[in-house]
Amino acid sequence: MTHVLNIHTSTLHKPVDEEETGLAVCGSLRGVPQARTQFVSEAELETYDGVARCGNCFEGTGGY
Ligand SMILES: [Zn+2]
Structure with a gap:
């Protein structure tokens, strides 16, 4: 599964x-420059510190 990370806000x-486009399901990345977003795989996530999952994108999906 691929996620999109807002580098600026982690x-x-x-x-x-x-x-x-790097746009998020919740719409919060609209207007965020692509230079501030990055696609990351679940494995790559482990290399990032202090990343918070967006409640709007992930709530109700279970397991998060
Ligand atoms: Zn979101």
Whole structure:
């Protein structure tokens, strides 16, 4: 599973797609420059410190 990370705020979101825009399902990355977002895999996440998962993107999905 690929996530999209807002590097600036260290917040993890679900991407609307895994190819292009880096926009989040919750819409909070709208207007955020792509230079401030990065696609990360679940494995790559372990290399980031202090990343918080977005409640809007991940709540209700279970296991988070
Ligand atoms: Zn989100």
